[in-house]
Amino acid sequence: MIVILLALLAPVSTINSPHSKVQTGYGKPNYNPNKMICVSKNVTGSRLQEVRECHTAQQWEDQAEQEKVGLARQQMNGDHPQGPGNRDTPW
Numbered sequence: 381m382i383v384i385l386l387a388l389l390a391p392v393s394t395i396n397s398p399h400s401k402v403q404t405g406y407g408k409p410n411y412n413p414n415k416m417i418c419v420s421k422n423v424t425g426s427r428l429q430e431v432r433e434c435h436t437a438q439q440w441e442d443q444a445e446q447e448k449v450g451l452a453r454q455q456m457n458g459d460h461p462q463g464p465g466n467r468d469t470p471w
Contacts, residue, residue: 404437413438
């Protein structure tokens with residue numbers, strides 16, 4: 381019984397999360413910044429549809445750096461938008 385339960389749950393743990401890292405090979409001796417890397421990502425709200433996103437290794441590295449800087453900026457300044465009238469809720 382437990383073996384069957386574990387066998388059913390095993391595929392669930394292999395689903396790609398939106399926070400999964402793309403392996404670009406940065407820092408390795410044969411790193412090629414122009415190598416094209418494609419990743420399939422699940423569409424929110426759909427269990428069947430996927431979107432294929434392709435960028436060069438350098439573009440993936442730049443995107444990861446921008447996300448890291450943006451997250452650090454939000455943590456330092458708080459998670460509120462800048463400017464008057466920009467709110468999360470309509471009321």
